Amino acid sequence: MTEGAVEAEVGRARLRKEDARLLTGQTNWTDNIQAAGMLHLAILRSPMAHARLERVDVSPARELPGVVAAFTGSDLAEGMGSLPCAWPVTEDMVHPDHPPLAVDEVRHAGDPVAVVVARDRYAAADALEAVEVEYEPLPAVLDLEAALAEDAPLVHADKGTNRCYDWPLRAGEDYAAVRERAEVVLKRRYHQQRLIANAMEPRAVVVTPLAASGEYTVYSATQIPHILRVMLAMVTGIPEHKLRVVAPDVGGGFGSKLQVYGEEAIALAVARRLGRPVKWTESRSEGYLATHHGRGMIQDVEIAADRDGRLRGLKVDLLADMGAYLMLVTPGVPILGAFMYPAIYKMDSYEFRCTGVFTTRTPTDAYRGAGRPEATYAIERIMDELAAELGMDPVELRRRNWIRHEEFPYDSIAGLTYDSGNYEAATDKALALFGYDELREEQRKRDERGDTVRLGIGVSTYTEMCGLAPSRVLRDLRYAAGGWEAASIRMLPTGKVEVVTGTSPHGQGHVTSWSQIAADVLGVPFEDVEVVHGDTRAAPQGMDTYGSRSLVVGGAAVHHAARKVVDKARKVAAHLLEASERDLEFTGGVFSVKGSPEARKTIQEVAFEAFTSHDLPDGMEPTINAGHVLDPENFSYPHGTHLCAVEVDTETGMTRIRSYVCVDDVGRVVNPMIVEGQVHGGLAQGIAQALYEEAVYDDDGNLLSGTMADYLVPSAVDLPDFVTDRTETPAESNPLGVKGVGEAGTIASTPAVVGAVVDALRPLGVTDVPMPCTPERVWRAIHGEEDPA
Amino acid sequence: MTRISVKVDGTTYEDEVEPRLLLVHHLRDRLGLTGTPVGCDTSNCGACTVDLDGVSVKSCSVLAVQADGCAVTTVQGLSTDGEWTGLQKAFHERHALQCGYCTPGMLMAARDLLKENPRPTADEVRHALEGNLCRCTGYQNIVRAVLAAASDEEVRT
Amino acid sequence: MIPPAFDYVRPHTVEEAVRALADGGEDAKVLAGGQSLLPLMRLRMAFPQLLVDTGRIPGLRGSRMEGDTLVVGAMTTHHGVLHDALVRRHAGLLAAATATVADPAVRHRGTLGGSLAHADPAADLPAVILALEGELVAVGPRGRRTIPAREFFTDYLETALAPDELLVEVRLPSTDGWGFHYEKFQRVAQAYAIVGVAALVRRDNGSIAEARVGLTNMGSTPLRAPAAEEALAGAGDAAAVKRAAGEAAEGTRPSRDTSASPEYRAHLARVLTGRAVLAAAGMG
Structure with a gap:
């Protein structure tokens, strides 16, 4: 690279630094980790949705060859607190205890009952069969509405109710008055089925103790090593400074590894008890019961509008399935959505209420999008219904109501300030790429011909709130932590660069993108930057990776830290060049004195000078490292x-999906290749919710879709080629102008697909098909029948 | 215990194993070849796909004793002298992996396809990979990568 | 998950295998390709005490003609079946259906005999063998016997095989010259068929002279659709075929699962039978 003529790194489709190891099998998944004397854990889980534990006897398991120990919930109760929920959304939220290993009652199929510890994973699996448990069945609680009835059986008898919380939001004019005046009022009920994230790497945890000094290293397939460290210290009482948490290579998360899991606490407790390294790895079907689920809501949505299509008001009533316990952010997921129902539209009144409900099912928590896909689904689906009611093209209805680009920044009715956007530009581009008018024409012709294979067109114009989050806003939402992110940059003596980030990637390519950001600011080659992450010892500060926050907050922190490095380097360079800082130019990693280009220092030279510190300006601390x-x-x-x-x-x-076009505006793009990949993957998951996936329970609370053979994750055959494009309206709230892309595809695609299915069938009198739109549900909708389930 | 001899990525290993030991656990836990991961327990995900005597198999659904006397190639045995295969290069260049957990299986399944059908269509690639699930990429770039590897004589070597 | 422990033998001849099965009694199981059995064992839904691995017994793979009958070795893998020139010519329906079984890696290990002996009514090949009016040859301590396909599948995951009998070959009368089609309806590519229809058609002067219809996942065993078959005889156009296909669900007792109800399966059987027969007859 020629000095002084540097191609900007940000915006380049750099190939990923992460790939080399992953393509050659030189990986470090948690389950790969071996330690001398390591023992394997296996966990016995309740086969029943709800039962009292009359007797748990692990002693027969202890007698088996190769079995080192076995514990019940009572055995481990000491030194193990309740698993944490960091988001008590209301002051009076009902917050039940959540022991990592059940003590006297199990509350969902898969609730852990006992743990066995053996020399290898085979012996551990066998030992589970020797544990004796007597269950006294209690009634399952499955229906969200029935669970709120006065005489309903209770998930947590000591709490006296299955109602976890009521969380209201009212904005703008009084909704009842607005409704009264409106010319059209539509009410719909939508079901957000439960989903299972299915990160390809099952969860795993390894704990290696240093018994003599009471230190523990926890390796976990987690998205949140930093939060996990704080929480494990609180749950187990092990001093935080004696805990090191490492997220090694992590194979996908999608929210399911944004959690403090019982197995992490159990592994730590067992390692502490036995003084030996332990490993626990979930099997896929075990994970279907034990890893939190996503979605699980009933949405009653009412929209009030005028005949010309102008929106007046929106009312949303949610019942949100918490599952059996509150996990890290369980109650907050629907609250994140609360702000997104009004989406990109202007209206006079908005009323929202969410009721959290306990059921005897696996707890819910964040799954890609977390509250925002649900909100987007409801508003976009009811916009389609309103368009149909008004005899208006659904795109035209959206156009009449969205915020125009010249209106930004715009204070949404839900209280958010949208900093930038251009919905017109993205929509016009998408319509052209899609051939919207031509497809509508074909649809009309096919309808006239009476084709048995009908064409349907769906549209979704979405926005989402990303970059979680301003800490003060989190305080107002009663979330128990901040939303900041940390970065620091070490300028090594030889001119190479280490970026230390508090984000914790698991497929997103942070190492590559952060290198691009740092290389640009510092003027060093992309190849000379390494990114350190995912280890609380090496990257001690961080808030981790979720909610499309990493680039917006963590990437921007890298940018700020790099600028601080340059500022420090400028002082040193000015001193060395005997010039004033004002007279220095900095391009392509070179400081030079204006007007005398031969007087120059590269930033690498400056780094070495700062390392020796032989000749620093008076009062300056050695090194030019900086953090932000x-x-x-x-x-x-x-x-x-x-x-x-x-x-x-x-x-x-x-x-069958015939074509899919999306135009996303994620602000400035650091790496277009990575951004496109994120969109593809998001689309796949959103389409999967629309057509394929559902965690199905029977009337007794057993998970019927309990293996990967029953829960239908789509394959390459089941998904189409996507046409993706972008518009670029920079964000105003960060110096990179970036907005985040991890969840966009998932949020937008589900309503577009279901909208298309309903559009295909609307002339047959169909106004909705519940998700997933299975062939049978579509067939029944055509014949005017209710879903048999 | 049963005595077996399995050649893995060019090295012959003799071991005493329990008959129930799955080939993938033999590779991972006994031989320390952790490049091949496990993603499910129903043989749906394909993450554990390896080459067994010239054809792709799911190593979670083969017993180690069934591989006695056979040759196994894993993702760790693909490159020679550090030189990647055309498929590995194409996966890198087309951004066909994100978290990378499905990648070993995808590579082995795609390799099997190209041995049998060196010039597949996009549809044939999708069908050949139907037993390999990916949760990150939506498959589009994986399909592109396999097609690129198939069409690029130079890359294929 | 981890399979439960078992003993393992790898016989070199059919006779050794049969002896091992006889010695093992009720708790012995044949390990063919293992593609159905090993996942069940990993989920701890099957606990055999002894596995008799028939994978190395010579002579149980490949195909040959005996007169007009195609003989396929029970240990022939799905991949082998798919690429077998004799199968493609004389039992094209079997090749077509085998191409839809699972995925390439599973087809490399899974075997024709294993799939038939497992007798899952949701699997594709049992209904195909019924439609082909095949015979299954088993060897046991009492010798060799031939079981017609229609007597082979006795109940859900149950066959006429005794625990000490080994399925060694499948005999299929040649259907060279017949039209065939396997119509598989599934929610995603990896899923079991919600319903599958195996259609074989012999045409005469543009009409259907004889049609056979095998049904996947329409009861506790694979089934034929005799009422539809009878109605199809003589059908000369698409309308007549579709009318006849309306009889396809007669006498079936499909199950309910997370993908479909019995009523919907019955509906699908009718629609898909029409499609399969039209495709087989080249009348689409």
């Missing part, structure tokens, strides 16, 4: 327009 902790001033608001065309075979009910 960034608390964002606002959320970021990616947006975009997604269009989907489906063909629905009305004889069988089968839906």
Whole structure:
């Protein structure tokens, strides 16, 4: 690279630094870790949704060859607190105890009952069969509405209710008055089925103790090593400075590894008790019971509008399935969505209420999008229904109500300040790429011909709040931590650079993107930057990776830290060049004196001078390393327009996606290749919710879709090629102008697909098909029948 | 215990194993070849795909004793002298991996396809990979990468 | 998850295998390709005490003709079946259906005999063998016997095989010249068929002279659709075929699961039978 003529790194489709290891099998998944004398844990889980534990006897398991120990919940109760919930959304929220290992009652199929410890994973699996348990069945609690009835059986008898909380939000004019005046009022009920994240790497945890000094290293397949360290210290009482948490290579998360899991606490407790390294790895079907689920809501949505399509008011009543316990952010997930129901639209009144409900099912918590996909689904689906009611094209209805680009910054009715956006530009681009008018024409012709395979078109114009989060806003929402992110930069004596980040990637490519950001500011080659992450000892400060926050907060922190390094380097360079700082130029990693270009120092030379510290300006601390902790001033608001065309075979009910076009505006783009990949993956998961996936329970609370053979994760055959494009309206709230992209595809695609299915069938009188739109549900909708489930 | 001899990535290993030991656990826990991961317990995900005597198999659904006398190639045995195969290069260049957990299986399944069908269509690639699940990429870049590897004589070597 | 412990033998001849099975009694199981059995064992839904691995017995793979009958070795893998020239010619329906079984890696290990002996009504090949009017040859301590496919599948995961009998070959009367089609309806590519229809058609002067319809996942065993078959005879156009296909669910007792109800399965059987027969007859 020629000095002084540097191509900007930000914006380049750099190939990933992460790939080399992953492509050659030189990986460090948690389950790969071996330690001398390591023991394996296996966990016995309740086969029943709800029961009293009359007797748990692990002694027969202890007798088996190769079994070192076995524990019940009571055995481990001492020194183990309740698993944490960091988001008590209301002052009076009902917050039950959540022992990592059940003591006297199990409350969902899969609730842990006992743990066995053996020499290898085979012996541990065998030992589970020797544990004797007597269950006294208690009634399952499954229906969200029935659970709130006066005489309903209780998930937590000591709490006297299954109602966890009521969380209201009212904004703008009085809704009842607005409704009264409105010319059209539509009410719909939508179900957000439970989903299972299915990160390809099952969860795993390894704990290595140093008994003599009471120190523990916890390796976990987690998205949140930093939060986990704090929480494990609180749960177990082990002093925080004696705990090191490492997230080694982590194979996907999608929210499911944004958690403090019982197994992490159990492994730590067992390692502490036995003084030996332990490993626990979940099997896939075990994970279906033990790893938190996503979604799980009933949404009653009412929209009030005028005949010309102008929105007047929106009312949302949610019942949110908490599952059996409150985990890290369980109650807060629907609250994140509360702010997104009004989406990109202007209206006079908004009323929201969410009721959290306990059931005897696996706890819910964040899954890609966390509250925002649910909100977007409801508003976009009811906008389609309103368009149909008004006889208006659904795109036109959106156009009449969205915030125009010249209106930014815009204070949304839900109280957010949208800093930037251009919904017109994204929509126009998407419509052109999709061939919207041509497809509508084909749809009309096919309808006239009476084709049994019908064409449907769905649209979704979404926005989301990303970049979690300004700490003061989190305080107002009663979230128990901040939303900042940390970065520091070490300029090594030889001119190489270490970026230390508090984000914890598990597929997102932070090492590559952060290198690009740092290389740009510092003027060093991309190849000379290494990124350190995911180890509380090496990267001690951080708030980790979730909620499309990493680039917006963590990447921006890297940018700020790098600028501080340059500022320090400038002082040293000015001193060495005997010039004033004002007279120095800095381009391509070179400081030079204006007007005398031969007087120059590279930033690497400056770094070495700062390392020796032989000749620093008076009063300056040695080294030019710098750190920055960034608390964002606002959320970021990616947006975009997604269009989907489906063909629905009305004889069988089968839906096939014919084309999918999306134009996303995620602000400035650091690495377009990575951004495109994030969009693809998000689309796949959103489409999967629309068409394929559901955690199905029977009337007794057993998970019927309990293995990967029953829970239908789509394969390459089941998904189409996507056409993706972008518009670029920079965010105003961070110096990079970035908005975040991890969740966009998932948020936007679900309503676009279901909208297309309903659009295909609307002339047959269909106004909704519950998700997932299975062939049978489509077939029944065509025949005017209710879903048999 | 049963005595077995399995050649893995060019090295022959003799071991006494329990008959129930799955090939993938033999690779991971006994031989320390952790490049091949486990993603499910129903043979749906394909993360553990390896080459067994010239054809792709799911090593979670093969007993180590069934591989006695056979040759296994894993993702760790693909590159020679540090030189990646065309598929590995194409996966890198087309951004066909994110978290990378499914990647070993994807590479082995794609390699199997190209041995049998060196010039597949996109549809054939998708069908050949139907037993390999990926949760990150939406598959589009994986399909692109396999097609690129198939069409690029130079990369294929 | 981890399979439970078992003893393991790897016989070199059919006779050794049969002896091992006889010695093992009720708790012995044949390990063919293992693609159904090993996942069940990993989920601890099957606990055999002894596995008799028939994978190395010579002579149980590949195909040959005996007169007009195609003989396929029970240990022939799905991949082998798919690429077998004799199968493609004389039992094209079997090749077509085998191409839809699971995925390539599973097809490299899974075997024709293993799939039939497992007798899962949701699996594709049992209904195909019924439609082909095949025979299954088993060897046991009492010798060798031939079981017609229609008597082989006795109940859900149950067959006419005794615990000490080994399935060694599948005999299929040649259907060279017949039209065939396997119509598989599934929610995602990896899922079991909600319903599958195996259609074989012999045409005469543009009409259907004889049709056979095998049904996947329409009861506790694979089934034929005799009422539809009878109605199809003589059908000369698409409308007649579809009318006849309306009889396809007669006498079936499909199950309910997370993917479909019995009523919907019955509906699908009718629609898909029409499609399969039209495709097989080249009348689409």
